[in-house]
Amino acid sequence: MDVSLDPCAYCDILAGRAEASLVFQDETAIVVMDGNPVNPGHALVVSRVHAGGLEDLDEEIGAHMWRLAQRVARGLRRSGLRCEGVNIFVADGEVALQDVFHTHIHVFPRFEGDNVVVDADCEPRDRRLLLKEAWALQEAMKPLVAAPSAEMFPHHAPTL
Numbered sequence: 001m002d003v004s005l006d007p008c009a010y011c012d013i014l015a016g017r018a019e020a021s022l023v024f025q026d027e028t029a030i031v032v033m034d035g036n037p038v039n040p041g042h043a044l045v046v047s048r049v050h051a052g053g054l055e056d057l058d059e060e061i062g063a064h065m066w067r068l069a070q071r072v073a074r075g076l077r078r079s080g081l082r083c084e085g086v087n088i089f090v091a092d093g094e095v096a097l098q099d100v101f102h103t104h105i106h107v108f109p110r111f112e113g114d115n116v117v118v119d120a121d122c123e124p125r126d127r128r129l130l131l132k133e134a135w136a137l138q139e140a141m142k143p144l145v146a147a148p149s150a151e152m153f154p155h156h157a158p159t160l
Contacts (some may be wrong), residue, residue: 003041005019008050010100013046014048028061029068030045030046031044031046031068032046034106038106038108038114040081040082041079041081041083043072043107045107046104047062053098054092055090056105060105069088069105069107072107073086076107086107087108089107090106115152
């Protein structure tokens with residue numbers, strides 16, 4: 001689904017058409033406070049270039065955004081805001097809970113008793129299935145890596 005024609009809250013902020021509580025900016029990204037925070041101090045790292053999701057995001061911009069997210073996490077711990085831990089969260093796609101289709105990273109402080117719930121019903125996975133999945137992912141990643149080598153992709157097709 002192409003959402004690039006839809007109004008974008010983050011593009012509006014970047015263009016000065018919407019208000020935001022700006023924390024940091026450079027030529028690649030901005031950091032703003034989330035208007036609906038999980039906890040006080042919840043910040044968003046937003047790329048200046050509109051990219052609806054990770055598939056559309058330039059890798060160098062993504063790497064820069066991740067470095068900023070790490071710096072925001074460090075800043076939260078030093079800010080005086082209540083912060084005993086930090087979650088960094090990226091939602092990529094509607095089923096992954098992305099609600100603004102402009103790539104961004106959530107960075108929010110955590111503390112004992114904050115009532116934030118991250119819930120998944122995880123079960124141990126059979127090793128044969130894990131190997132099969134690893135192989136499928138390796139095959140899909142090979143065209144995405146410049147000059148892939150055997151050391152980068154050590155597993156071979158699984159035998160069942």
